[in-house]
Amino acid sequence: MSTVNATLPGVFYRRPSPEQDPFVEEGAVVQQGQTIALIEVMKTFSEIKAEQAGTIGRFLLEEGDEVEAGQGVVEVVSP
């Protein structure tokens, strides 16, 4: 199991916008490069992508949480 880390400090979001569904749910299978979450930095949004294929484990942050660079965002279980 590996942890995907934030590369920038900012605000963490699991949804593309407040009204939409999350990019991925816990337990979902993701491909390498698939968008998992967003970090808002100074009003610009950066995507957090899966570094490798796997199954989404547990999210370590809630929607709208503050996040530091290097902080773990989500656990991914390798296939």
Added chain:
Amino acid sequence: MTGPGRVLVANRGEIAVRIIRACHAAGVEAVAVYSDADKNSRWVQLAEHAVHIGASPASKSYLDVDALLEAASSTHADAVHPGYGFLSENSRFARAVQDAGLVLIGPPASAIELMGDKATARATAQAAGVPVVPGSAPVTDLAAAQAAADELGYPVLVKAAAGGGGRGIRPVSSAAELADVLPAAQAEARSAFGDGTSYLERALPRPRHIEVQLLADDHGNVVHLFERDCSVQRRRQKLLEEAPAPGLHEETRQRIGEAAVRLARHVGYRNAGTVEFLVDEDQCFYFMEMNTRIQVEHPVSEAISGVDLVAEQLRIAAGKPISFTQDELVRTGAAIELRINAEDPDNGFAPSPGEVTAFDLPGGPGVRVDTGLARGDRISPFYDSMIAKLICWGADRDQAYSRAEQALREFRIEGVANTIPLHSRLVGNDKLRSGPVHTTWLEEQLE
């Protein structure tokens, strides 16, 4: 009516500092607000009172209407200044402030509503006899959009009715592209502004962005403080603003000012506001939108008019007349404002939050720096990237630009990447120095 005795400053950063200064100059107390990230900020130190309003993300602090009203209530503030951004153009906030028995230092909620919806604003401008860019009524389906685009002629812009500030705009050059763009534009408008309504406008070739600063009071006085040229933009965000607009015919200058005043009268406007126009190569001007608040670049107009715009806002909110008439207003010299942002111009303008380890400000005749930062402060990732505004005035445009070049050489910021190197190149650029540029000029230079 006596004026407010204590003003809640419902904002942060340089504009919070600016408003607190104006309050103090008017003998009024200021209440600052701050989020977790802004605890030790300059505006908190400058104000008589300071209230913690929540966590660092703006949605949990500076956009929290209840927290702001509670801060006003607990400190017995009797007026609220919303600054720019955040809740400044939110008519629900304006009403909530009024309903709480407080004075909003800004326009009536009805004027915010009329100008907030861009499609309604266009229709209102037309009704006031102000020219608008040829465009369509709101379109809901592709067939209507394509019919409208055929009539206008490509290229067109797809715009979100609820957009503004340069957001929610997509250029389209063909019918096929329109079919691709329209659904995406509607979905984006729905998620960004809560309203998917879109309309089309003809895309003017190489337009300039010229805007008019207004003040309006309760006594029927509406004055304009000349125009600003804000054509130096990247992704529709302004980087450099100046006044007067270079190369604008005197007749156009006068007519554009009169048009802005006419619109303000038509909507029953009060307090400070700005009407933005696009100006084409034949110097025909077209209404774009009205910003119903003080703007970032207001110091440019202050520099050439000698008027303290925020002081006038306080006067107007107190029910007093504007302190001068249109005829008494004299334009002197030229001024330029540079927005210094924590972005890396050599790396795609990537945001650059972090600690400001050196912060040496320039000075000298005609040089003004507005900032909410001090050395050692952290530029947090939660808010916009502005570090400071550098405003330089000169007896003429060349002197203003030369002073800006000198000031940029003195201005030292370390710890975060910033746009000073870009501004140094800009103010020395022959094309910009010799005359007007259009709104896509900078992007063409950067490519």
